[in-house]
Amino acid sequence: MKSLLALATALALAATQIANSEPLRWKSEGWRTDFTKSTVDLDRVLSGGPPRDGIPSIDDPKFIPIGEETSLDENEAVIGLKINGDARAYPIRIVTWHEIVNDTVGGVPVAVTYCPLCNSSLTFDRRVEGEVLEFGTTGKLKDSNLIMYDRTTDSWWQQFSGDAIAGSYAGTFLKLLPSRLQSWSEFKAENPDGKVLVPNNPRLRDYGRNPYAGYDTARPFLYDGQLPPDIEPMERVVVVRRDGEEPLIVTLNKVREDNGLREGDYQVEWAPGQRSALDTSQIAKGREVGTITVQKGGRDVPYDVTFAFVAHAFYPDVAIRKD
Known part of the structure; x- marks a missing residue:
């Protein structure tokens, strides 16, 4: 009985050490994140496969007038966003390969985001405590959902809820902005003077292919x-x-x-x-x-x-x- 108890104790201690080692392992990946500040159980953070920025955000987005876009199907999904009269469409065929677009629309710095594993398309105001943040992908997931990070503090942000879950911004929420997951034809009809995102490098990814088929x-x-x-x-x-x-x-x-x-x-x-x-x-x-x-x-x-x-x-x- 004592040996079984000792074994159980040893296994529990080993599990605790493995769990506690996660922030240390992440530190070895180069993160400057203050993991002592967190709002979730970090043991539930999983690797999605790619490393930090392995799914590259779009930080210098390129747009063309909607009348010049000829590759999109009329019923394809786009994220439609309009702020202060500035209307822009972000095709899912592009965003699914990048997940975050750092942009400024109608004078407002925004992060247009899409998590394919959750089909969640959400747009956030990038201004936090008087500073404009730029976001990238961590390569990590919680509840199958994209975890973003800001390049100022390396704080980690949950895409679905819009809050920082680890780092100096832990507990801070981004302001959520209205946007629509809609068809390309609907966006065009509502915004005849709008613009549409196009790839900076059309050969970078197989745009138009769904890497999550089925x-x-x-x-x-x-x-x-x-x-x-x-x-x-x-x-x-x-x-x-x-x-x-x-x-x-x-x-x-x-x-x-x-x-x-x-x-x-x-x-x-x-x-x-x-x-x-x-x-x-x-x-x-x-x-x-x-x-x-x-x-x-x-x-x-x-x-x-x-x-x-x-x-x-x-x-x-x-x-x-x-x-």
């Missing part, structure tokens, strides 16, 4: 959390971010089947015409999923269209409406 009908990848009850983990859900309140989470199917959803001052609508970027090997040939818009008082508000397992991981106490 993912949105598979299983969560690099995910060690709990799956949501009574719903398929990869079902698309709409997460409406509401100031001062818990988010509204509803399945995309419910919004579509009910011809929209009204919740207080929030109006959620679905329209056909957008293809999934995570279905077939060619993004332009993905199946129809449609476009969600969310407004409050006639103005766009921040929202996301993600998978049920992601919403449950970050908001485990918020029910997903599906009936």
Whole structure:
């Protein structure tokens, strides 16, 4: 019995040492991050495979007028952003290979982000405590979600929640800005004078190919959390971010089947015409999923269209409406 107890104690100590060694190992990768300041269990941070900046952010984005773009399918997904009259489209066929675009739109420094494993497209104001930050990819994930870092302090930031989870900025939240995951044709119709992102180097990546073919009908990848009850983990859900309140989470199917959803001052609508970027090997040939818009008082508000397992991981106490 004593030997078994000693063995169990030794194994527990070894596990603790391995867990505690993670920040040391990350330090050996060159991180200047202050890992003594964190808001999450760092043991749950996983390597996504690529090293820091192995998925390179776009820091000097190049745009052309929408009338000059001829390669995009009408129903391809783009992230549409409009600030102070400056309208820009960020095609998922490009952003899926870079995940972060550091840009300035309508005079506002922004980070346009996309995490393919979560299908989460979110746009943030890059200004924090009077400083403009530039973001890159850590190569790390938590709950299958992209962890970004800022190049000023090496603090780590969770893309889905927009907060710093480790480093000197730990506990700080980025301001979320309204943007739309929409079809290219819809963006063009709404913004005839808009611009569209094009690759700085068209040969850098196989733009237009989906490196995650079949993912949105598979299983969560690099995910060690709990799956949501009574719903398929990869079902698309709409997460409406509401100031001062818990988010509204509803399945995309419910919004579509009910011809929209009204919740207080929030109006959620679905329209056909957008293809999934995570279905077939060619993004332009993905199946129809449609476009969600969310407004409050006639103005766009921040929202996301993600998978049920992601919403449950970050908001485990918020029910997903599906009936």
